[in-house]
Amino acid sequence: MSSIRIPDGSPSSTVAAIAPSAPDAESTGAPVLTPMPPLPPGPIALPSSQPAATSPPALVGRVPPQTTAAPKFNLAAAMDDDAFTSRDLGALAVPPDLLAAFGSASRVLIIGHIMPDGDDVGSALALARALRALGKQVDVCIDDDIPGSFRAVDTDHELQRAAALQGGSWDLAVVVDPGSAERIRDAAKLLPSAAAVAVIDHHLNPHTPADYGRVAGPEFMTWLEPGFPAAAMMIGAILSKLDPALSAAGADPEKLYLPALIGFCTDTGWGYYQGIDPEDFRYFKFMLERGGTTLKALQAVMDSFELPKRVWALATQTMTIQSSKLPPALEAELLALDARGQGVRTFSEKHTDGAPGLAMVTVTAAYLDGLLRVGQLEDPTLVGIDVIAPFKYGHLRQMQELGNPLAALLFSNARGEVVAELRSVGDAAFRLAKSLGGGGHDQAAGATLEGAALDVVRDRVLAWAKADGITA
Numbered sequence: 001m002s003s004i005r006i007p008d009g010s011p012s013s014t015v016a017a018i019a020p021s022a023p024d025a026e027s028t029g030a031p032v033l034t035p036m037p038p039l040p041p042g043p044i045a046l047p048s049s050q051p052a053a054t055s056p057p058a059l060v061g062r063v064p065p066q067t068t069a070a071p072k073f074n075l076a077a078a079m080d081d082d083a084f085t086s087r088d089l090g091a092l093a094v095p096p097d098l099l100a101a102f103g104s105a106s107r108v109l110i111i112g113h114i115m116p117d118g119d120d121v122g123s124a125l126a127l128a129r130a131l132r133a134l135g136k137q138v139d140v141c142i143d144d145d146i147p148g149s150f151r152a153v154d155t156d157h158e159l160q161r162a163a164a165l166q167g168g169s170w171d172l173a174v175v176v177d178p179g180s181a182e183r184i185r186d187a188a189k190l191l192p193s194a195a196a197v198a199v200i201d202h203h204l205n206p207h208t209p210a211d212y213g214r215v216a217g218p219e220f221m222t223w224l225e226p227g228f229p230a231a232a233m234m235i236g237a238i239l240s241k242l243d244p245a246l247s248a249a250g251a252d253p254e255k256l257y258l259p260a261l262i263g264f265c266t267d268t269g270w271g272y273y274q275g276i277d278p279e280d281f282r283y284f285k286f287m288l289e290r291g292g293t294t295l296k297a298l299q300a301v302m303d304s305f306e307l308p309k310r311v312w313a314l315a316t317q318t319m320t321i322q323s324s325k326l327p328p329a330l331e332a333e334l335l336a337l338d339a340r341g342q343g344v345r346t347f348s349e350k351h352t353d354g355a356p357g358l359a360m361v362t363v364t365a366a367y368l369d370g371l372l373r374v375g376q377l378e379d380p381t382l383v384g385i386d387v388i389a390p391f392k393y394g395h396l397r398q399m400q401e402l403g404n405p406l407a408a409l410l411f412s413n414a415r416g417e418v419v420a421e422l423r424s425v426g427d428a429a430f431r432l433a434k435s436l437g438g439g440g441h442d443q444a445a446g447a448t449l450e451g452a453a454l455d456v457v458r459d460r461v462l463a464w465a466k467a468d469g470i471t472a
């Protein structure tokens, strides 16, 4: 059975603005769910880790169109172009108190966020490896499963769940790329065992000491750069500042920089996302040079994980359950869930003039678990988070490319939470995420709602979009 490669990153792409909608004087009452037309069948292009821009990305199987667009920035060409010179990350300002804290700590805990992405995993691992090279004892905690593409970055199995680190104590805890404090989940329980806490982030949310159970003072530091495309760029700046000490310690530059480079690539969509300043890729080039590595080497790491194609096709509804050749019990289970409206559901809410508005896909924890077991028939190493990929990089991306100013992915999980992943043209994704108790970037944001029902959150999203004028 064939597999497909998973694109990565936390998209923040922009789609074309829609025409203003006609006012709708009669529109009142509860939102009406409009089924979305089926996704067109493939073949299609994966943006993912394919930096080549001159030819369309490879066609991999019969999956829905994720993108047919050219990248906004031709990363591969820029890396080969001597005229596109690198820019020294060491020129960026890193707060001196943060550098001093790195210098004086001997036991460091680095914490990433749940629903981990490449920037999160890459930033945490690059910083961990640097501090370890300087003789420090370092633990790294991401309190969630790691998606397949990023498990390949964690070659030495450095990432640990919070429960495994209970009982430890640290001089310094560094929270990287969190977006908002609750996204570190149970790693928060480790913070009282750290003498000081530092938060390094490039999201819009502010971070207060209280968010992390601390009080204001020298034991709580933040370094926030919402203008940076990736937290990995901040880590790159730190590595650059530490460079003389790292060189003296004989650290392997590729091992340090490769995770940060992958973080940078995933948060910029390998040049595919809009809204990224092309000049920032000069810093990326600097990290490539400093790490003594290549774009191809990064690609090879990302491409080492493949999701079974049948999972992708079922998730994106480009293959029916009946035609998927599943074991009978599994087929019956998925069909039953689908019949009860607990499978994959897509909605498209438009303006009265027919202009795109809100597009949404929902899927239940039970159905995701079924998809996981479908995938495990071919790859027993798959974990739950792996089957989210077709929803994020298939449905959600296509909804954006169809011109919807707001696109939402909602799914429930085994913890009784509903997770919302939101993308927009303007800042609607961030504003909606805030209203759901989450956060992120203007155009790419999310929220995790505890003890919520999927249908209830879906209706909240619909009502919010209507109140905001995104739909009629």
Ligand SMILES: [Mn+2]
Pocket: 119, 120, 177, 202, 229, 230, 231, 267
């Ligand atoms: Mn990030």
